[in-house]
Amino acid sequence: MVAGETSGDLLAGLLMGGMKVCWPNMQAAGIGGPRMAAQGFEAWWPHDKLAVRGYVEVLRHYRGISRIRAQLAERLLQQRPDAFIGVDAPDFNLGLEARLKAAGIKAIHFVCPSIWAWRGNRVKKIAASTDHVLCLFPFEPELLRSHGIAATYVGHPLADAIPLQAPRAAARAALGLPEQAPVVAVLPGSRRSEIAMIAPVFLQTVALLARQRPDLRFVLPVVPGLRELVEPLLRQHAPDAPLTLLDGRSHEALAACDVTLIASGTATLEAALFKRPMVIAYRMNGLTWQLMKRMAYQPWVGLPNILCRDFVVPERIQEAAQPATLAADVLAWLDAPARMAAVTGRFDELHHLLRRDTGRTATDAIAQILDQS
Structure with a gap:
């Protein structure tokens, strides 16, 4: 799994809670933060290494981030996990997922990139990179399926974690x-x-x-x-x-x-x-x-x-x-x-x-x- 920032760590931690109910002996590793660690995740790199937003800002950190992605890809290709789940961070995860998918490793993307808001041309990259997309919002699966991308609406884990009546x-x-x-x-x-x-x-x-x-x-x-x-x-x-x-x-x-x-x-x-x-x-x-x-x-x-x-x-x-x-x-x-x-x-x-x-x-x-x- 890769979660690239605080929000991704939160989403991944909530997802892992559900996965562990089904698979108590599940092992998960990659890039993550404290909420994932609380679920038994082994972080090979901390999630804040990828916590960069914006074109200009990313350029300043491009070499370091690219190095991490290359090293992670080599490690995963050697270990061959049952599945890879990229949590948001599409600029980092989609390229990694494409490489893993080409090698026969199931590539799942959790959080549909916001192609409905901007950068709609990314839909082709999503199709080439992923086996399945887990969508947070109800209108997303139909949009993805119209481009030949398998997708499932799973709701938003925060909606489960946050009580209907705030205390x-x-x-x-x-x-x-x-x-x-x-x-x-x-x-x-x-x-x-x-x-x-x-x-x-x-x-x-x-x-x-x-x-x-x-x-x-x-x-x-x-x-x-x-x-x-x-x-x-x-x-x-x-x-x-x-x-x-x-x-x-x-x-x-x-x-x-x-x-x-x-x-x-x-x-x-x-x-x-x-x-x-x-x-x-x-x-x-x-x-x-x-x-x-x-x-x-x-x-x-x-x-x-x-x-x-x-x-x-x-x-x-x-x-x-x-x-x-x-x-x-x-x-x-x-x-x-x-x-x-x-x-x-x-x-x-x-x-x-x-x-x-x-x-x-x-x-x-x-x-x-x-x-x-």
């Missing part, structure tokens, strides 16, 4: 937050590049909100290993704000909050599953943004908006992500209880749609693929 009071008690105070969860991303680009503007927004609404409380979950990046930024941009840094614990932060200021990515889906109104923002290298913007097929960037096919929550990308704008967006949620209730209802419908016991459903699909050998 708000318990989460606040666990985090030491007052029961009645309005709470904003601040999630600036899980990659170093995201912290560098997004955390400063998020913390400037926090400082502005704290001045405008002294009763607000803030929590900021920090991915393990990135605290040393966040703490100096906090001292620089929001030294006096009532903000608590958390070591991980993003789910508790989302359960405890009233609204979240959040970087675009998998975390936005987690926030939706916790039924939390949000303000989505993102900043990246300017050249990367220009390239991605030209290849986009849809007006939405955030997963909740893409899945709802509507701007149910605001998106502020690149220069639109300014502290004054983000602060106004956050307050617009807090000052509109009816609007918050309406989006909660949309997210509840989404949660039920994505809840499919992904671990069991995906394991059943994998078992059928192996039986075809």
